[in-house]
Amino acid sequence: MRPIDTLFIILVFSSFLKNSNKKYFISILPVLAFLVILFNSHIPASIDSFVLPVIAILACIICLELAPISLLLLFSDYNHLWEALMIPVLWFIINPLMENMKTRINAESIPHYIRGFPIRIISLGILYYILYPLSYL
Amino acid sequence: MIDIKKITKESTQLQALSSSRYLWIIVACIPLLLDLPSSNVPVWALGLVIGGWVANKHPLRWIALAWLISVFFPAMSFLVLACCGVLLKSWKDCVYTALLGSFLILIPIPEGFKNMGAVLVVVGLFLIIYKRIK
Numbered sequence: 001m002r003p004i005d006t007l008f009i010i011l012v013f014s015s016f017l018k019n020s021n022k023k024y025f026i027s028i029l030p031v032l033a034f035l036v037i038l039f040n041s042h043i044p045a046s047i048d049s050f051v052l053p054v055i056a057i058l059a060c061i062i063c064l065e066l067a068p069i070s071l072l073l074l075f076s077d078y079n080h081l082w083e084a085l086m087i088p089v090l091w092f093i094i095n096p097l098m099e100n101m102k103t104r105i106n107a108e109s110i111p112h113y114i115r116g117f118p119i120r121i122i123s124l125g126i127l128y129y130i131l132y133p134l135s136y137l
Numbered sequence: 138m139i140d141i142k143k144i145t146k147e148s149t150q151l152q153a154l155s156s157s158r159y160l161w162i163i164v165a166c167i168p169l170l171l172d173l174p175s176s177n178v179p180v181w182a183l184g185l186v187i188g189g190w191v192a193n194k195h196p197l198r199w200i201a202l203a204w205l206i207s208v209f210f211p212a213m214s215f216l217v218l219a220c221c222g223v224l225l226k227s228w229k230d231c232v233y234t235a236l237l238g239s240f241l242i243l244i245p246i247p248e249g250f251k252n253m254g255a256v257l258v259v260v261g262l263f264l265i266i267y268k269r270i271k
Contacts, residue, residue, distance in 0.1 A: 068224045117159060118261045
């Protein structure tokens with residue numbers, strides 16, 4: 001999966017991150033996954049299949065409430081370091097933006113069938129297309 | 138006396154609950170985004186249903202189950218199954234996701250729509266229509 005797709009799944013599931021004080025995981029894990037992919041050829045074949053599972057288990061043990069996000073970040077295909085760094089950079093831009101839009105998205109003036117979750121994910125879908133060119137850098 | 142803070146907190150929790158009710162639809166689109174081979178989808182779906190029963194809400198159990206499944210089916214990435222399972226909150230969601238994910242793989246969807254932006258817009262529009270009819 002492309003890192004930008006992973007980022008937007010994380011943004012949809014951002015409720016997992018709401019009460020967590022370990023948000024820095026978002027910055028560390030993509031870089032860690034990128035390094036594993038980068039040095040994959042140097043890892044002995046006997047332990048090759050154990051590396052990602054062990055990292056996944058460690059990430060889950062360190063912060064159980066962030067396990068879904070950690071696993072998502074680990075299975076993206078990072079081709080360049082920029083792609084691994086793009087996730088935290090965009091997350092720290094889009095997340096406050098969506099938090100600011102929260103009151104407008106949940107405003108009583110919006111019809112009940114559009115209000116809340118549907119309009120939020122459509123907004124994220126539009127933001128995806130706006131930011132998509134960044135994945136070509 | 139009515140505590141406004143308590144009401145606000147409860148309404149926020151209700152809002153979060155109602156939004157999380159539909160998150161399984163997004164998870165069902167993950168095999169589509171990954172271009173998971175159609176031969177792996179039954180394994181993924183079966184893994185989700187079994188996981189919903191065995192490992193529901195336990196991330197480490199999901200990892201163990203996904204790892205076990207990937208031992209028997211090496212073509213199946215263990216992280217995909219573990220990740221999908223951990224993102225789901227109840228066994229019902231696991232069953233719904235398995236069914237919808239399998240159905241979506243069977244439909245010939247153009248490559249241009251196999252990205253998260255299209256998925257989000259389509260799911261959003263679908264939810265609006267569903268809520269309007271309901």
